[in-house]
Amino acid sequence: MSQRFYLSIIAPLTALVLAIFCWQAVVWLTGVSPIVMPAPTSVMMALKKEAPKLLNAAMRTSTAAILGLFASTILGVICAFGFSQSRLIRTTFYPFAILLQTVPIIAVAPIVVISFGRGFLSVALISMIISIFPVITSTTTGLLQVEASLLELFRLNKATWWQELWKLRLPSSLPYMISGIRIAGGAAIVGAIVGEFFVGSGQPGLGAMIQKKSQGMNMDELYATVFVATLLGVVFFSVVTLIGERTLKTHFATSLSGSPGK
Amino acid sequence: MADYLVTNSIDTKVSIAELHDVSVRFNTSSPIVLQVQNLTIHSGDFVSVVGASGSGKSTLLRLIAGLTQPTSGTVKSPSSDSSSPAATGMVFQSANLVPWRTAEGNVRLPSELGTQPTQISSDRIDELFQLVGLTTADKVKQASALSGGMQMRISLARALVRDPNLLLMDEPFSALDDLLRMQLEEDVRRIHAAQALTTVLVTHNIAEAVFMSDRVLVLGNRPSTIHKDLKINLTAERSGQLRNTPQFHSAVAEVTDALRSAAAAGQFG
Numbered sequence: 001m002s003q004r005f006y007l008s009i010i011a012p013l014t015a016l017v018l019a020i021f022c023w024q025a026v027v028w029l030t031g032v033s034p035i036v037m038p039a040p041t042s043v044m045m046a047l048k049k050e051a052p053k054l055l056n057a058a059m060r061t062s063t064a065a066i067l068g069l070f071a072s073t074i075l076g077v078i079c080a081f082g083f084s085q086s087r088l089i090r091t092t093f094y095p096f097a098i099l100l101q102t103v104p105i106i107a108v109a110p111i112v113v114i115s116f117g118r119g120f121l122s123v124a125l126i127s128m129i130i131s132i133f134p135v136i137t138s139t140t141t142g143l144l145q146v147e148a149s150l151l152e153l154f155r156l157n158k159a160t161w162w163q164e165l166w167k168l169r170l171p172s173s174l175p176y177m178i179s180g181i182r183i184a185g186g187a188a189i190v191g192a193i194v195g196e197f198f199v200g201s202g203q204p205g206l207g208a209m210i211q212k213k214s215q216g217m218n219m220d221e222l223y224a225t226v227f228v229a230t231l232l233g234v235v236f237f238s239v240v241t242l243i244g245e246r247t248l249k250t251h252f253a254t255s256l257s258g259s260p261g262k
Numbered sequence: 263m264a265d266y267l268v269t270n271s272i273d274t275k276v277s278i279a280e281l282h283d284v285s286v287r288f289n290t291s292s293p294i295v296l297q298v299q300n301l302t303i304h305s306g307d308f309v310s311v312v313g314a315s316g317s318g319k320s321t322l323l324r325l326i327a328g329l330t331q332p333t334s335g336t337v338k339s340p341s342s343d344s345s346s347p348a349a350t351g352m353v354f355q356s357a358n359l360v361p362w363r364t365a366e367g368n369v370r371l372p373s374e375l376g377t378q379p380t381q382i383s384s385d386r387i388d389e390l391f392q393l394v395g396l397t398t399a400d401k402v403k404q405a406s407a408l409s410g411g412m413q414m415r416i417s418l419a420r421a422l423v424r425d426p427n428l429l430l431m432d433e434p435f436s437a438l439d440d441l442l443r444m445q446l447e448e449d450v451r452r453i454h455a456a457q458a459l460t461t462v463l464v465t466h467n468i469a470e471a472v473f474m475s476d477r478v479l480v481l482g483n484r485p486s487t488i489h490k491d492l493k494i495n496l497t498a499e500r501s502g503q504l505r506n507t508p509q510f511h512s513a514v515a516e517v518t519d520a521l522r523s524a525a526a527a528g529q530f531g
Contacts, residue, residue, distance in 0.1 A: 157371075
């Protein structure tokens with residue numbers, strides 16, 4: 001078990017180190033211009049030099065993404081409640097929920113910016129739009145996939161609509177909801193960065209930095225920014241996953257591990 | 263003297279559930295799933311329902327529970343009376359516990375439901391745990407961490423928490439091993455006797471039906487209807503030793519014959 005765990009960390013890490021090594025070798029051997037492709041070493045230098053700015057930008061992006069994820073979680077769960085209530089509601093509105101997923105965010109972002117201004121609100125909104133779909137679908141599935149015999153127990157005891165929702169459907173859909181929010185977490189960061197890309201200097205996060213640096217000559221700085229943006233996405237996904245697993249563990253106590261609870 | 267009183271009181275027994283001219287179809291084009299002319303379950307009875315798979319055993323139980331509505335006819339049961347919210351307890355085929363609650367939380371669940379939720383005292387909870395053969399230390403255990411037998415005991419305590427007039431059981435022990443099953447059969451019979459609790463049990467186990475019941479309904483197949491209504495003339499007190507007596511074996515044989523004839527009638531019918 002632990003051996004496999006270490007392998008799951010060491011193997012991808014080795015691949016990463018090898019890839020960086022190859023990249024460095026290619027830059028050295030071919031002498032390619034740093035405007036076309038900067039060497040990993042110079043990206044590292046840029047990272048160090050720009051660290052305070054990058055950190056500040058990452059904080060702004062995270063704030064917008066957290067708000068976006070928060071909004072998509074609340075709105076998504078509310079939508080899922082609606083969807084779970086009747087087949088008619090599902091058939092009527094599900095196509096529109098799919099639209100949220102299929103619409104190119106690149107096309108929507110400028111529209112949002114025009115409507116809501118070049119600021120924080122637009123960025124959070126775009127982050128929400130891109131991250132709400134997985135919350136809606138998985139929570140809806142969870143709310144509908146309640147064990148039939150448990151539903152009968154509730155009906156036998158003449159449970160009210162609210163009791164059925166609060167004491168049965170909601171807790172039993174929690175694992176689904178959490179897996180939806182986990183996927184939404186990664187998407188929320190992407191949404192925030194895309195939003196900032198269009199908002200520009202009005203909301204100087206990572207997206208705005210990428211936009212600005214892609215027009216300049218300092219490719220190493222652009223690479224450094226992309227690196228931080230990617231890292232932020234991973235951190236976001238991991239934190240949401242961790243919180244989700246913690247919640248599930250306390251919710252179901254022993255059912256995940258199978259050992260007696262404390 | 264006591265025997266005299268018991269036999270005499272049969273006629274004056276109160277009916278708990280009644281079915282009249284009931285038929286059930288799942289939709290208008292499907293065949294009749296179950297047809298019952300007249301059935302009365304008396305207060306304090308232990309009635310078992312046996313029959314082949316697909317003979318409508320569970321449908322009969324669900325009719326009484328109010329979980330299935332008859333296509334035609336009338337069903338009178340504690341569940342069909344909406345003014346008494348807590349009148350029926352049910353034990354399902356699987357223990358059917360809520361995995362995110364503790365043992366105690368599962369037992370309390372029915373009392374939290376409905377338009378008149380009630381607060382069950384912790385003394386009452388302790389009493390219930392003891393009644394179904396659990397210790398108070400089991401109360402805090404997470405439902406999903408318990409063994410199959412313990413889960414079934416909690417399921418039983420949960421069915422009893424609202425002091426029901428009627429206990430319904432749908433093949434509750436079919437997933438348990440033989441020794442555990444027999445132990446639970448004795449426990450349920452003891453609870454039934456102690457509280458004079460009207461109980462309807464659906465089972466495919468003939469020995470189980472005979473051991474636990476005062477009356478066995480044998481369902482026939484196609485059309486599914488009550489083929490035989492047998493009285494089990496065994497002592498009211500059922501201990502494990504009863505299983506080894508000739509009276510028990512002959513009662514089992516009688517029910518087995520009735521099931522065979524029900525199957526034969528089905529083939530020609």
